[in-house]
Each structure stands twice: as structure tokens, then as C-alpha cells.
Amino acid sequence: xxxxxxxxxxxxxxxxxxxxxxxxxxxxxxxxxxxxxxxxxxxxxxxxxxxxxxxxxxxxxxxxxxxxxxxxxxxxxxxxxxxxxxxxxxxxxxxxxxxxxxxxxxxxxxxxxxxxxxxxxxxxxxxxxxxxxxxxxxxxxxxxxxxxxxxxxxxxxxxxxxxxxxxxxxxxxxxxxxxxxxxxxxxxxxxxxxxxxxxxxxxxxxxxxxxxxxxxxxx
Numbered sequence: 674x675x676x677x678x679x680x681x682x683x684x685x686x687x688x689x690x691x692x693x694x695x696x697x698x699x700x701x702x703x704x705x706x707x708x709x710x711x712x713x714x715x716x717x718x719x720x721x722x723x724x725x726x727x728x729x730x731x732x733x734x735x736x737x738x739x740x741x742x743x744x745x746x747x748x749x750x751x752x753x754x755x756x757x758x759x760x761x762x763x764x765x766x767x768x769x770x771x772x773x774x775x776x777x778x779x780x781x782x783x784x785x786x787x788x789x790x791x792x793x794x795x796x797x798x799x800x801x802x803x804x805x806x807x808x809x810x811x812x813x814x815x816x817x818x819x820x821x822x823x824x825x826x827x828x829x830x831x832x833x834x835x836x837x838x839x840x841x842x843x844x845x846x847x848x849x850x851x852x853x854x855x856x857x858x859x860x861x862x863x864x865x866x867x868x869x870x871x872x873x874x875x876x877x878x879x880x881x882x883x884x885x886x887x888x889x890x891x892x
Contacts, residue, residue, distance in 0.1 A: 729759035736768055740775070748772040763792040767801055779808050799825045803834060810842055818842050833863035837877040841884060849888055856881045856888075 732755035739748040752769040759765060770785030782804075789801040806821035819842050825835040840855030863871065863878040 729755035729762065729765065733762075733765060733768070736772070740768065740772060743775075745772045745775045749776075761792060763789045766792065767804075770801070770804060774804060774808060779812065783808055799828045799832060799835075802828070803838070806838060810838070810845070813845075815842050815846050831862050831865075833859045833866070833874055833881075834877045836862060837881045837884075840881065844884060844888070849891065853885065853888055856885050860885075 732751040736748045736751040736755070739745070739751065749769060749772045752765050752772065755765050756762070756769070766785050766789035770782045770789060773779070773782035773785060786801045786805045786808075790798050790805075793801065802821050802825045806818045806825070809815075809818040809821060819839065822835050822839045822842065825832055826839075829835075836855050836859035840852045840859060843849075843852035843855060859881040860878060863874050863881070866874060
């Protein structure tokens with residue numbers, strides 16, 4: 674009897690362990706499968722909705738999905754189609770700009786962000802300005818980048834990301850003392866954020882600290 678049990682264990686050990694794991698985590702697996710099925714159903718619904726040429730919302734949602742997957746050309750196509758029927762939608766212009774920026778196709782990205790800014794004059798326009806500043810900085814157009822980041826801080830003087838990017842741009846210009854001031858301000862503002870915003874913006878906190886260490890090493 675013992676030898677028989679040992680035989681079973683030696684030949685089916687992996688399957689036994691897998692069965693135990695599946696049993697323990699069965700509820701999580703069921704939720705995962707249901708979530709995947711719901712996601713597929715949602716995508717199928719969106720694709721069906723895009724057959725309606727006037728449904729810009731479906732194209733917007735499907736464009737976000739392709740952006741997350743890195744299918745930037747498909748996202749551009751969807752946003753351009755949506756803008757044909759909804760040209761005053763600032764969010765469509767914004768994400769069209771994001772898709773072009775991801776492709777490093779900067780002229781249409783700049784145009785899209787500027788269109789977004791022409792339609793959006795509230796706090797939300799800060800995100801478009803940040804993206805625009807990032808493009809100028811990547812092109813080494815530092816004066817234009819600083820101007821744009823300054824506009825962000827006029828809209829929201831507590832925007833830690835803008836302070837970090839001001840500091841980074843000053844660093845590229847070798848204005849190290851000014852860079853340090855902006856980085857200190859970025860750290861202060863991000864640490865003061867509420868928990869839900871801190872989780873989103875802590876990347877800029879870490880970047881600011883790393884750049885400060887680099888400045889310390891240069892000095």
C-alpha cells in the first residue's frame with residue numbers, strides 16, 4: 674500500500690500540487706476569467722459601435738485601449754475618425770497628440786495638443802501643456818519648454834511634475850543652482866499631495882531625488 678502511494682505521488686506530484694493551488698485560489702481564478710470575458714465582450718461591443726460613423730465615444734474608448742497596448746497607428750486612425758464627427762472634443766485632440774508623440778511624430782502631435790489647448794482653458798489643459806513641453810524638451814528647444822512649463826505653474830502652482838520638468842530643463846541648460854531650486858519645490862509639492870495623487874505622481878518625486886543626487890555629484 675505504501676509503495677502504491679509513493680508511486681502515485683512520484684508520478685502525479687505536479688498535478689496534485691496544481692490541483693491544490695487551483696482549489697485554494699479558485700475564487701480569484703473565477704473572477705479573473707469573468708473579468709477577461711467581460712473585457713472581450715466590451716471590446717466586441719466597441720468594435721460594433723464603431724460601425725456607426727457618428728459614434729465618436731466608441732472610437733475614443735477603443736483608441737484608449739490601443740494606446741495602452743502600444744498600437745499607436747490604430748489609435749491615431751480611430752481618433753482622426755472620431756474628430757471628423759466631433760471636432761470640438763478636446764480629449765480626442767489630446768489623445769491624438771499622445772499617440773503621435775508615442776510614435777515620435779512631433780509636428781502633428783504639437784498641432785493636436787495646440788488644438789486641445791484652444792478648446793480647453795481650465796486645469797485640464799495643464800496635461801496638454803506638459804506634453805507639449807516634453808516635445809520641445811526632446812527637441813532641445815529648452816526656451817519653449819520652459820515657457821510651456823511656466824504656463825502649467827500659472828494654472829496650478831502646486832504641480833510637482835511641472836517643477837520637476839522645469840528643474841530637468843534647467844539642468845540641460847547647465848543652470849544647476851536654478852535646477853536645484855525647482856527640484857526642491859517638486860519634492861515639497863509631491864510630498865504634500867493627498868494619497869490618491871501621491872501614488873500617481875511619486876515617479877516625479879523619485880526622479881527629482883535622483884537628479885538632485887546627480888547635481889550633488891557634479892558639484
